Amino acid sequence: MSIESFEEFGLSPQINRALLSLGHQTPTPVQAAAIPAVLEGRDLLGCSQTGTGKTGAFALPILQTLSQSGGRPRRGSARCLVLTPTRELALQIADSFKGYGRNLRLSLAAVYGGVGQMPQVRACARGIDVLVATPGRLLDLIRQGHLSLGNLEILVLDEADRMLDMGFLPDIKRVLAMIPDRRQTLFFSATMPPAIAQLAGSILDRPVKVQITPSAVPVERIAQRVMFATQSEKRALLGQVLGGVDVDRVLVFTRTKHGADRVVRQLAQGGVSAEGIHGNKSQNARQRALANFRSGATRVLVATDIASRGIDVEGVTHVINYDLPNEPECYVHRIGRTARAGADGVAISFCSAEERSCLRAIERLIKRSVPVQGPNAPKDGGGSKKYGKSSRRRPRRTGSARAAA
Structure with missing residues (x-):
């Protein structure tokens, strides 16, 4: 009943x-x-x-x-x-x-x-x-x-x-x-x-x-897609995505603390209001960044996976995986920050050649191919399994989960 x-x-x-x-x-x-x-x-x-x-x-x-x-x-x-x-x-x-x-x-x-x-x-x-x-x-x-x-x-x-x-x-x-x-x-x-x-x-x-909901299945209202790019191309690609008409409140995920800070600096240089949230930030700085993101004073919040638990903000229109996570389960947690309370949402992942094994692991977990978008997209629009040759080598971890946050 x-x-x-x-x-x-x-x-x-x-x-x-x-x-x-x-x-x-x-x-x-x-x-x-x-x-x-x-x-x-x-x-x-x-x-x-x-x-x-x-x-x-x-x-x-x-x-x-x-x-x-x-x-x-x-x-x-x-x-x-x-x-x-x-x-x-x-x-x-x-x-x-x-x-x-x-x-x-x-x-x-x-x-x-x-x-x-x-x-x-x-x-x-x-x-x-x-x-x-x-x-x-x-x-x-x-x-x-x-x-x-x-x-x-x-x-x-x-x-x-x-x-x-x-x-x-x-x-x-x-x-x-x-x-x-x-x-x-x-x-x-x-x-x-x-x-x-x-x-x-x-x-x-x-x-x-x-x-209730299998942890490997992302929220159905989230439109997922992947954009292939080299690591050096991701900065320009992020700027292009943020220039979209409906891209309003955006949560960007990086793999490391230093990566988050670097993205924040790059966005600031381009005139985009952004703040970072990760383990090296003081509690006051983290709470201030969250408050600004909730109020709309900051349009883009850049976060690491560990710091992201507890980010419960309504109205996040886009989640951008600047770096794909090493663990495919983290992908589900990341994109779940959008499409809350019955709203629609968009999750975009940037994928370099070194990260294609991560993409394949994500697709195995969610049991579907993530559609490819952008100039490097194959004609059939398929995900990693259909996109050319991919590296067999899994990205080397840069430290423990604690250090990466």
Whole structure:
């Protein structure tokens, strides 16, 4: 039976009022499948691509559970921990909890690096109902004696695949060793490679499995195409694409931090307003760039993959892969930043000869050829399998995922 309204979940009037004020009336598929299971206290394994409403799928039942239990957090402890890989995503999740829980008397805090820790220390001292955290700062506060996880009731691992890509598995294991065995655990990942499935199997107890949209299938409303060019030709090609009539709000992806900075400088030289967002930027700089992009003050945002988790901006008309990702799953995450909330979107990938093996891997993952556009397009318009001879050599990695961000 399909669920047409949030009221069918039996959520409290306070939460329903908040949803109404936010304009949320109909649950997304992942919310419809996950919320009843979480309300029952079940562990959950969720696999759903970006932009499908995952945060609401765990935030709403968690708020309901915590508010109805009548419990209160002890000083220096948290009742619910949401572990997430990046600062931007932590802030985004905290904002969602704040919006959904605006009529509830529950405490919320987000802890992450790149900013002073004293406000976070004070929040921990008071006790926190819902704590959203990145692994590094969380463990720092625990080592310093400001926070204990011994009374944790609910653990959420969000974007688990990205946390493993960033090298956070040892940190996750440290956190798991500090929390009670009797807890509810919610595990969300956009993809489910073997390492993620193994981690989920080790920490979940008879979980309900929710997989709405296969992670390898991009949003159908996104018009995808590839443009072949040498690496040196990409700069001019980007300028041409940005000169299009309907190219309004654009997210550009590069493989490295230095590449992102270089593209921003080149765009500025051409009179295009652009800012970069990556791991070397301070938290204030990253938040400022996101705010400018949301408001339209900045037309183009240039990002690396790791920094991009948490970029949830409506009205992105185009995603441009200036560099193709080494991992084909990242392509799905990238292009999912457009065509949100029922809108159409365009994803354009620049592909050099050295990147054609990456394109072939992407096409195998999404089970379709990406149409080719531009002066180098073959007459039949096919993707990599139809486009001439391609290099057998896979691009050499330039460092770990952490360094590339």
